[in-house]
Amino acid sequence: MQEPHSNLTEIKLKGLYIHIPFCNQKCPYCDFFSILGRPISFEEYLNAVLKEIELYRDIYNFDLQTVYLGGGTPSVVPPKLYDTFFSELSKIVDLSKVEEITIEVNPESYSKEDFKQLLEIGVNRISIGVQSFLEKNLKVLGRKHTVKDSLRTIENASKVGFENISVDLIWGLPKQTKEDLQEEFKILKDLSVVHLSAYLLTVYEETPLSQLVEKGFFKLPSEERIEELYYTLLEETEKLHFERYEISNFSKGGNYRSKHNLLYWRSEPFLGVGAGAWSFDGTKRWSNLKNLTRYVELLKRDALPVERMIELNERELFKEKLIMALRTTEGVPKEWIEKKLPPEVVKEYFRPTEGGKNLAFNEKGFLVSNFLLAELID
Numbered sequence: 001m002q003e004p005h006s007n008l009t010e011i012k013l014k015g016l017y018i019h020i021p022f023c024n025q026k027c028p029y030c031d032f033f034s035i036l037g038r039p040i041s042f043e044e045y046l047n048a049v050l051k052e053i054e055l056y057r058d059i060y061n062f063d064l065q066t067v068y069l070g071g072g073t074p075s076v077v078p079p080k081l082y083d084t085f086f087s088e089l090s091k092i093v094d095l096s097k098v099e100e101i102t103i104e105v106n107p108e109s110y111s112k113e114d115f116k117q118l119l120e121i122g123v124n125r126i127s128i129g130v131q132s133f134l135e136k137n138l139k140v141l142g143r144k145h146t147v148k149d150s151l152r153t154i155e156n157a158s159k160v161g162f163e164n165i166s167v168d169l170i171w172g173l174p175k176q177t178k179e180d181l182q183e184e185f186k187i188l189k190d191l192s193v194v195h196l197s198a199y200l201l202t203v204y205e206e207t208p209l210s211q212l213v214e215k216g217f218f219k220l221p222s223e224e225r226i227e228e229l230y231y232t233l234l235e236e237t238e239k240l241h242f243e244r245y246e247i248s249n250f251s252k253g254g255n256y257r258s259k260h261n262l263l264y265w266r267s268e269p270f271l272g273v274g275a276g277a278w279s280f281d282g283t284k285r286w287s288n289l290k291n292l293t294r295y296v297e298l299l300k301r302d303a304l305p306v307e308r309m310i311e312l313n314e315r316e317l318f319k320e321k322l323i324m325a326l327r328t329t330e331g332v333p334k335e336w337i338e339k340k341l342p343p344e345v346v347k348e349y350f351r352p353t354e355g356g357k358n359l360a361f362n363e364k365g366f367l368v369s370n371f372l373l374a375e376l377i378d
């Protein structure tokens, strides 16, 4: 086990990600670290997380702008525990400059009362794992919640006063048609939602879904169908005035862009705490171990639960920066692209941004971004 460098106080960590690795179900497509059981209590886990942050305070400077509770399913934890957590957290790090506190919520978890408590704690952004507004798609994805659960959750969050509500949608499902996707947007149109994360269904190795695909029980759509769905998604988001600012993320105006995720895409230093969380300090990435009991034990002994560390050299840092920035519509300095790709390719797949200083993928470019990135980082 390696420890991060011992004196890096000149680095300012701008984002804090807190991983809540508990779930009430395991979805077949998911490759996030989470567990179904409760080998330790929520309180014990959150205390260990606080201890971890305290240990990093001696190594890094914190200049926190965002806090993000992700998972797993952060909404399996009752809000009153987050209340205690945040009051303890404010004794460890300065939260006065934090502009955005997000919590990921599963549609069946929180009541109106719970949302009220979250608002009082200072949470100001809710990200709801809707995945689809069509019952048949939820079945295909193996989700337990219903469309009604999602609608009620959005309504509850909005009614108690949350303005910044995001929903996740997954597209590219077997047999999904253009009309299916249009139907999703007909429902979304009337909801108080200002941010949308629309992810193409990805088959990750070692997930139950990858086995189903391998055995031929789960047939992914053809490339032509994916392309059709992709352009439908762009049409529908535009109709509802959602602006795309990242490959899979759309918001109603600049104010509702995810400030926390923008830190990742701009390669800013952030700390990820909790079992299985990743961090980046500007030159290296590291991840925590994925064993909850061990995670807690180590922190009780004042030891950092780091499992893996990757030091990045200049070239690797450049590649990462390029890949991350090209996910966004801000793009990268145009020289980075022009020196690697022929002018006709640049013209076809990129567009100028930031007053002509940068180049970002255009709609066609995002669709084939994997191929173009492979050329760019070669």
Ligand code: SF4
Binding pocket: 022, 023, 024, 025, 026, 027, 030, 031, 032, 034, 071, 072, 073, 106, 129
């Ligand atoms: S998709 Fe969400 S709820 Fe499902 S297993 Fe993954 S983290 Fe848990």
